[in-house]
Amino acid sequence: MILARVIGNVVATVKHPGLLGRAVLPVQPIDEDGQPAGESFLAVDHAQSGPGDTVIVLREGNGIRQVLADRKSPIRCLIVGVVDAVTPADPLP
Amino acid sequence: MFLARVIGTVVATKKSEGLQGIRLLMVQPVGEDDRPRGKAVCAADATLAGPGDLVHVTESREAALAFPDPFVPVDAAIIAIVDQVHLEEAA
Numbered sequence: 001m002i003l004a005r006v007i008g009n010v011v012a013t014v015k016h017p018g019l020l021g022r023a024v025l026p027v028q029p030i031d032e033d034g035q036p037a038g039e040s041f042l043a044v045d046h047a048q049s050g051p052g053d054t055v056i057v058l059r060e061g062n063g064i065r066q067v068l069a070d071r072k073s074p075i076r077c078l079i080v081g082v083v084d085a086v087t088p089a090d091p092l093p
Numbered sequence: 094m095f096l097a098r099v100i101g102t103v104v105a106t107k108k109s110e111g112l113q114g115i116r117l118l119m120v121q122p123v124g125e126d127d128r129p130r131g132k133a134v135c136a137a138d139a140t141l142a143g144p145g146d147l148v149h150v151t152e153s154r155e156a157a158l159a160f161p162d163p164f165v166p167v168d169a170a171i172i173a174i175v176d177q178v179h180l181e182e183a184a
Contacts, residue, residue: 008125008180010096012149014140015173016159024149026096026125026178040125042094042149051181061155074139074151074159074172077094 003083004029006053007040018073019044025079027057032086043077056081096175097122099146103135111165118142118171120150125178136169149173 004027012024023045029038034054046067049055057079058064064078065071097120105117116138122130127147139159142148148171151159156170 006181008178010149010175011177011179012173012175014142015149016139018159019149019173024094024173026180039130042096044094051179061153061158072158074155074170075094076151076153076155 001056001058001080002029003032003086004043004055004057005034006049006051006055006079008051010042016074018070018075022046022075025049025051027055027077027079029057030054032088034086041077043079044075045079047079047082049079049082054083054086055079056083094149094151094172095122096125096178097134097136097148097150097171098127098129099142099144099148099171100133101144109166111163112137112167115160115165115167116141118144120148120169120171122150123147125180134169136171137165137167138171140171140174142171142174147175147178149175 101119103117
């Protein structure tokens with residue numbers, strides 16, 4: 001799972017039945033300091049998230065199919081949590 | 094999963110059995126700003142997209158799951174035709 005920030009939303013009328021009723025959001029991966037880390041991609045929302053939120057994105061198809069209880073889901077990236085805070089540990093002595 | 098622009102069609106007469114009846118399109122991955130990103134790939138179409146369309150592509154094992162059984166041997170599939178991408182202003 002990775003941290004990412006939701007940067008907008010995507011509107012599609014024609015979509016696979018596995019996406020019906022689900023929000024597709026573009027997300028930008030970020031590091032623990034909130035800085036962009038890597039290229040943005042599309043994720044399906046499963047945590048009531050919206051633009052501006054920092055989220056946890058699950059990128060493992062089998063885990064997603066279990067979460068959604070849909071054995072035929074074509075979803076590969078799923079937002080599974082909205083992050084309130086990331087607190088770095090104190091550096092090791 | 095990523096955004097891509099359909100840039101062409103692919104015709105193949107001899108193909109693996111599972112690919113019979115599956116539409117194949119060339120897609121160029123793009124960013125939210127519609128700029129090309131990386132190399133174009135051949136994707137199977139589950140939506141009836143056409144050249145010029147902005148589409149939502151899923152990859153890997155999940156691409157095959159976009160199609161009804163039996164197993165379809167693909168690793169990229171178009172699962173939605175995108176009408177619009179709204180970007181939130183950076184805070």
